[in-house]
Amino acid sequence: MSKSNSAGKIRMNSFDDLFGSPGGETGAEQVINVKLSELHPFKNHPFHVADDEKMEETAESIRQYGVLVPGIARPRAGGGYEIIAGHRRKRGCEWAGIDAMPVIVRQYTDDEAVIIMVDSNIQREDILPSEKAKAYAMKYEAVKHQGIRGGSALEEVGETAGESRKTVQRYVWLARLSDGLLEMVDRKKIGIVQGVDISFLDKEAQGWVLATLEATGISMTAAQASKLKEHGKAGELTLPMVRLILSEEKPKERKVTIKGDNIKKYFPDDYSNNDIEEVIIQLLEDWKNRQ
Numbered sequence: 109m110s111k112s113n114s115a116g117k118i119r120m121n122s123f124d125d126l127f128g129s130p131g132g133e134t135g136a137e138q139v140i141n142v143k144l145s146e147l148h149p150f151k152n153h154p155f156h157v158a159d160d161e162k163m164e165e166t167a168e169s170i171r172q173y174g175v176l177v178p179g180i181a182r183p184r185a186g187g188g189y190e191i192i193a194g195h196r197r198k199r200g201c202e203w204a205g206i207d208a209m210p211v212i213v214r215q216y217t218d219d220e221a222v223i224i225m226v227d228s229n230i231q232r233e234d235i236l237p238s239e240k241a242k243a244y245a246m247k248y249e250a251v252k253h254q255g256i257r258g259g260s261a262l263e264e265v266g267e268t269a270g271e272s273r274k275t276v277q278r279y280v281w282l283a284r285l286s287d288g289l290l291e292m293v294d295r296k297k298i299g300i301v302q303g304v305d306i307s308f309l310d311k312e313a314q315g316w317v318l319a320t321l322e323a324t325g326i327s328m329t330a331a332q333a334s335k336l337k338e339h340g341k342a343g344e345l346t347l348p349m350v351r352l353i354l355s356e357e358k359p360k361e362r363k364v365t366i367k368g369d370n371i372k373k374y375f376p377d378d379y380s381n382n383d384i385e386e387v388i389i390q391l392l393e394d395w396k397n398r399q
Contacts, residue, residue: 139178139210139212140210140211140213141208141210141211142181142189142211142213143207143208144198144201144202144207144208145188145207146187147179147181147188147189147191147198147211148184148186148188148189148190148191149190149191149195150190150191150192150221150225151190152242152246153225154238154239154242154246155195155229155232155235155239155243156236156239157195157196157199159199159203163196163199163200163203164203166196166203167200167203167204168204169200170197170200170201170203170204170206171205171206174206175197175200175201175209175210178194178209178210178211178212179192179194179198179209179212180193180194180211180214180224181211181212181213182213182214182216183213183215189213190221191211192216192221192224192225192228193225193228193229194209218250219250219251219253219254222246222247222249223247223250223251225246226243226244226246226247226268227247229243230243230268230269231268231269237279237282237290237294237300237303238290238293238294240279241279241280241283241285241290242283244265244266244276244280244283245279245280245283247265248261248262248265248276248280251264251265259273262276262277262280263276265280271380272378272379272380272383274382274383274386275382275383278300278304278382281304281307282300282303282304282307283307284307284308285303285306285307285314286311286315288318288322289314289317290303292318292321297327298321298328299328299330300382301330301333301382302328302329302332302333303333305333305334305337306333306337308337308340308341309336309337309340309345310340313336313340313345316345316347316350316351317336317354320350320351320354321354324355326354326355328354332354336350336353336354371388375387
């Protein structure tokens with residue numbers, strides 16, 4: 109599979125095609141100034157727009173130079189426009205006291221809009237696990253609607269972000285967590301591995317896990333999460349069982365560090381640390397079962 113941007117496969121074939129030529133034309137379209145009141149957020153937009161120091165920097169840049177890169181939007185059924193790319197720029201304009209911003213308006217389908225929205229944000233360095241999970245899940249569904257299935261769809265989702273198929277699959281599973289549990293993943297109260305395991309629980313069971321973790325303040329081990337997943341799949345999980353599993357005494361933690369030089373020859377360059385860990389754990393499980 110080529111490494112070209114999947115959003116680019118839709119229409120974005122050049123800088124001028126995406127952001128407009130110097131004269132403001134983009135084929136038959138124009139970059140137009142749109143009132144901020146007419147710009148509405150993308151439905152279920154997974155990326156947070158935080159009022160933080162970076163936003164202040166964005167606003168200051170807009171005060172001095174204006175919005176240098178137009179946003180992308182599409183006409184909205186209820187009037188105005190739905191932002192596809194440019195949510196932070198809109199907020200920066202609000203901070204800067206500017207009531208309009210340049211936007212390229214195009215007629216994108218829902219699936220095209222989702223792919224462009226995700227691809228235009230996923231390269232940010234400060235993305236939270238919950239943001240990545242929801243974004244990957246949205247793009248995965250959009251890609252499947254275009255006729256790509258299974259592992260190929262997962263590879264397509266990860267292509268722009270440089271993620272492996274396995275990593276994308278984990279985040280797509282993670283997106284099934286309730287917002288409360290996803291917030292705990294963001295705050296590192298729940299690990300990614302544990303989060304993936306409990307994502308297989310139904311909403312009621314996830315509620316039990318969340319309530320227990322919040323009430324006790326305990327941290328969940330990978331073994332406990334795996335046990336919750338197993339009982340959940342068997343239909344045996346109850347609130348008392350959740351409490352019992354999460355209250356089990358944790359075994360003494362042992363840490364083993366393997367130098368990268370000792371294992372890099374065994375794995376392709378595109379394997380992430382999580383991918384490598386999964387393979388090693390699976391090999392150890394196989395070894396254990398043969399004893």
